[in-house]
Amino acid sequence: xxxxxxxxxxxxxxxxxxxxxxxxxxxxxxxxxxxxxxxxxxxxxxxxxxxxxxxxxxxxxxxxxxxxxxxxxxxxxxxxxxxxxxxxxxxxxxxxxxxxxxxxxxxxxxxxxxxxxxxxxxxxxxxxxxxxxxxxxxxxxxxxxxxxxxxxxxxxxxxxxxxxxxxxxxxxxxxxxxxxxxxxxxxxxxxxxxxxxxxxxxxxxxxxxxxxxxxxxxxxxxxxxxxxxxxxxxxxxxxxxxxxxxxxxxxxxxxxxxxxxxxxxxxxxxxxxxxxxxxxxxxxxxxxxxxxxxxxxxxxxxxxxxxxxxxxxxxxxxxxxxxxxxxxxxxxxxxxxxxxxxxxxxxxxxxxxxxxxxxxxxxxxxxxxxxxxxxxxxxxxxxxxxxxxxxxxxxxxxxxxxxxxxxxxxxxxxxxxxxxxxxxxxxxxxxxxxxxxxxxxxxxxxxxxxxxxxxxxxxxxxxxxxxxxxxxxxxxxxxxxxxxxxxxxxxxxxxxxxxxxxxxxxxxxxxxxxxxxxxxxxxxxxxxxxxxxxxxxxxxxxxxxxxxxxxxxxxxxxxxxxxxxxxxxxxxxxxxxxxxxxxxxxxxxxxxxxxxxxxxxxxxxxxxxxxxxxxxxxxxxxxxxxxxxxxxxxxxxxxxxxxxxxxxxxxxxxxxxxxxxxxxxxxxxxxxxxxxxxxxxxxxxxxxxxxxxxxxxxxxxxxxxxxxxxxxxxxxxxxxxxxxxxxxxxxxxxxxxxxxxxxxxxxxxxxxxxxxxxxxxxxxxxxxxxxxxxxxxxxxxxxxxxxxxxxxxx
DNA sequence: GAGTTTGAAACT
DNA sequence: CAGTTTCAAACTC
Numbered sequence: 001x002x003x004x005x006x007x008x009x010x011x012x013x014x015x016x017x018x019x020x021x022x023x024x025x026x027x028x029x030x031x032x033x034x035x036x037x038x039x040x041x042x043x044x045x046x047x048x049x050x051x052x053x054x055x056x057x058x059x060x061x062x063x064x065x066x067x068x069x070x071x072x073x074x075x076x077x078x079x080x081x082x083x084x085x086x087x088x089x090x091x092x093x094x095x096x097x098x099x100x101x102x103x104x105x106x107x108x109x110x111x112x113x114x115x116x117x118x119x120x121x122x123x124x125x126x127x128x129x130x131x132x133x134x135x136x137x138x139x140x141x142x143x144x145x146x147x148x149x150x151x152x153x154x155x156x157x158x159x160x161x162x163x164x165x166x167x168x169x170x171x172x173x174x175x176x177x178x179x180x181x182x183x184x185x186x187x188x189x190x191x192x193x194x195x196x197x198x199x200x201x202x203x204x205x206x207x208x209x210x211x212x213x214x215x216x217x218x219x220x221x222x223x224x225x226x227x228x229x230x231x232x233x234x235x236x237x238x239x240x241x242x243x244x245x246x247x248x249x250x251x252x253x254x255x256x257x258x259x260x261x262x263x264x265x266x267x268x269x270x271x272x273x274x275x276x277x278x279x280x281x282x283x284x285x286x287x288x289x290x291x292x293x294x295x296x297x298x299x300x301x302x303x304x305x306x307x308x309x310x311x312x313x314x315x316x317x318x319x320x321x322x323x324x325x326x327x328x329x330x331x332x333x334x335x336x337x338x339x340x341x342x343x344x345x346x347x348x349x350x351x352x353x354x355x356x357x358x359x360x361x362x363x364x365x366x367x368x369x370x371x372x373x374x375x376x377x378x379x380x381x382x383x384x385x386x387x388x389x390x391x392x393x394x395x396x397x398x399x400x401x402x403x404x405x406x407x408x409x410x411x412x413x414x415x416x417x418x419x420x421x422x423x424x425x426x427x428x429x430x431x432x433x434x435x436x437x438x439x440x441x442x443x444x445x446x447x448x449x450x451x452x453x454x455x456x457x458x459x460x461x462x463x464x465x466x467x468x469x470x471x472x473x474x475x476x477x478x479x480x481x482x483x484x485x486x487x488x489x490x491x492x493x494x495x496x497x498x499x500x501x502x503x504x505x506x507x508x509x510x511x512x513x514x515x516x517x518x519x520x521x522x523x524x525x526x527x528x529x530x531x532x533x534x535x536x537x538x539x540x541x542x543x544x545x546x547x548x549x550x551x552x553x554x555x556x557x558x559x560x561x562x563x564x565x566x567x568x569x570x571x572x573x574x575x576x577x578x579x580x581x582x583x584x585x586x587x588x589x590x591x592x593x594x595x596x597x598x599x600x601x602x603x604x605x606x607x608x609x610x611x612x613x614x615x616x617x618x619x620x621x622x623x624x625x626x627x628x629x630x631x632x633x634x635x636x637x638x639x640x641x642x643x644x645x646x647x648x649x650x651x652x653x654x655x656x657x658x659x660x661x662x663x664x665x666x667x668x669x670x671x672x673x674x675x676x677x678x679x680x681x682x683x684x685x686x687x688x689x690x691x692x693x694x695x696x697x698x699x700x701x702x703x704x705x706x707x708x709x710x711x712x713x714x715x716x717x718x719x720x721x722x723x724x725x726x727x728x729x730x731x732x733x734x735x736x737x738x739x740x741x742x743x744x745x746x747x748x749x750x751x752x753x754x755x756x757x758x759x760x761x762x763x764x765x766x767x768x769x770x771x772x773x774x775x776x777x778x779x780x781x782x783x784x785x786x787x788x789x790x791x792x793x794x
Numbered sequence: 795g796a797g798t799t800t801g802a803a804a805c806t
Numbered sequence: 807c808a809g810t811t812t813c814a815a816a817c818t819c
Contacts, residue, residue, distance in 0.1 A: 569815090571814080571815090572814065572815080573813080573814065574813085574814080575812080575813065575814085576812090576813065576814080580812095580813080582812080582813050582814055582815090583813095583814080584814085584815085650816095654816070654817075655815080655816055655817085656815080656816060656817085661816095
């Protein structure tokens with residue numbers, strides 16, 4: 001049963017609404033769940049390399065019943081008593097470099113050993129090699145881990161409606177069609193997907209570390225629902241890079257309200273260790289109890305791209321979606337979810353209905369009392385912060401910022417007419433004083449998730465209180481926003497998911513559901529530094545405990561500071577109108593700003609042309625806007641060019657070569673001729689040495705100047721002779737013995753630097769003279785300042 | 795700064 | 807897919 005009508009489905013990008021893929025995925029042979037075959041070594045992966053970058057995110061829900069650690073990283077949560085779950089993600093979900101465990105035999109399923117490792121092969125399945133011990137037998141008492149033994153796959157970690165961390169443990173045959181469930185024996189069901197949640201306090205990755213670590217709740221299997229999203233990479237010829245996303249929604253067994261997670265119009269399975277699992281069909285609502293006002297539905301996402309990076313709890317980025325009303329525990333909630341993860345898209349959609357029993361069908365309507373969908377993404381101290389764009393129209397757009405991902409995501413939702421009145425509570429917001437949000441019914445909505453910006457490095461998710469619908473997460477920086485006027489571009493919409501990473505889509509004010517504004521991501525990131533991104537579906541979102549997610553990622557192999565500090569060079573385009581990839585600005589998804597281009601169309605005034613150009617580029621190359629430098633395969637260099645260079649004359653030792661320019665060596669996929677950009681190349685080494693020497697010189701000179709200047713300033717300050725009240729002394733009177741000595745030190749330093757650099761004497765003399773001039777100017781400056789600033793003391 | 799070289803992007 | 811053209815950056819003088 002499909003929630004989304006075929007018509008709507010047809011409008012959605014395949015990446016999001018590829019419900020067929022789900023069916024296909026169910027029929028996939030087992031090897032599709034295994035890591036990519038070795039053939040990828042010889043065959044350049046067409047999948048953007050960023051998806052190959054494993055990411056490790058640790059979830060540390062408080063629980064004493066289970067511990068999971070990653071053997072590949074030795075990363076552990078900071079508490080010995082808390083449940084530890086390490087999720088490694090490869091562009092989408094957690095991935096580690098360990099070999100995925102084989103499916104266990106039925107006999108193994110009877111035991112519940114401790115989880116020794118969590119692995120996730122390239123197919124984006126998280127595999128738990130061993131599971132925390134728990135009482136044997138079918139009984140899965142509260143506090144006992146229900147994860148299956150070695151080889152079991154944990155696909156997604158998230159939060160239950162009540163804020164409990166959810167771990168989805170899949171049986172080894174999970175890839176089989178799991179549309180029905182057997183009896184109450186919650187274990188070893190061939191088609192059963194198990195969900196493990198931590199009961200008690202809201203224990204979510206999004207929560208602060210203290211919140212998680214401090215919690216003493218036990219891991220408990222609960223009745224739950226699972227959703228499965230099968231998604232294929234947009235472009236992949238490197239093998240069965242099939243990504244599976246299991247969205248889980250834990251339901252308390254005592255639940256009386258309903259929650260009907262709907263992903264891409266299809267609900268796959270439901271299982272519970274406590275009660276007999278049953279199949280969930282589209283639109284079906286399962287009652288559940290809202291435990292408290294702070295209950296929420298959260299989806300933990302680990303889209304970080306950094307390889308081998310282990311993130312503590314505080315580093316986990318979670319996109320949370322409010323799904324609960326504190327005042328209406330009986331309200332049914334439907335949560336279609338699409339949330340973009342890296343290139344993957346996971347849309348989180350939430351709706352609430354007044355009907356306590358059944359709700360959330362595809363015919364649900366939306367009533368938007370608070371026209372806002374905000375996703376705030378935060379990162380610390382970097383320019384990679386995300387910006388929340390206030391929505392002036394009904395919440396038909398959700399910006400989803402996935403920390404660690406190089407993309408910003410915006411979910412475009414075409415909401416139907418509203419009818420629901422149920423209130424939805426903020427996922428993290430527990431502030432009762434906040435105005436309750438109206439229900440958001442978007443079951444039949446058209447959802448689009450669009451990567452909108454390159455996002456990498458540290459992200460800090462700090463939900464900020466929102467007291468009104470019009471509020472959006474603000475940043476600590478200049479609230480400047482550059483938003484293109486939205487226009488109706490239906491001809492482009494089908495490809496919205498392929499928009500360049502620098503494109504942000506936002507609904508246009510008064511332009512209806514199909515209005516879009518294109519906002520280059522870099523501008524967005526400039527707006528918000530740091531940006532605290534919060535995803536919520538209502539206006540009551542707030543939290544007393546900011547959630548911080550920090551990741552140490554890099555963009556194109558550059559550190560965050562490096563990537564951010566480097567000012568983009570202005571382009572000089574004259575013929576391309578800055579609407580072709582010749583233009584670096586355009587290629588980077590940025591507007592031209594302070595460029596020297598002629599007849600530039602890469603600006604706000606030429607939105608339509610720009611969109612068309614983007615579409616054209618994407619038509620030619622769907623990954624045209626992906627970073628060219630990405631993570632190489634295992635065993636290869638950390639960074640490599642995704643396509644390889646084609647140099648013929650430069651020997652790949654000039655900046656003509658994109659590999660050399662990126663300071664990486666050419667790889668096997670390069671088609672260059674006479675390449676000298678390889679590890680043992682003497683030419684390359686020579687160049688590197690020269691470059692290093694030059695850099696060292698610069699650094700030394702800078703440091704020396706800084707130090708000596710500081711000394712001079714200090715001396716001038718301390719030894720400033722008293723000035724007469726009649727105008728003070730002349731500057732030369734400030735040349736005390738100390739000042740003269742410091743000046744000589746400066747000159748000698750210059751001489752030494754020149755000597756170290758093997759500079760000729762003339763150059764050394766010149767440097768010394770220049771330094772002397774600077775010293776004199778500084779002395780004079782201080783003298784003048786002393787006269788001005790010290791009229792009393794001098 | 796003008797002219798040349800270079801290789802990616804675009805085009806055929 | 808290969809060859810050619812266009813383009814803008816890198817480079818040289």
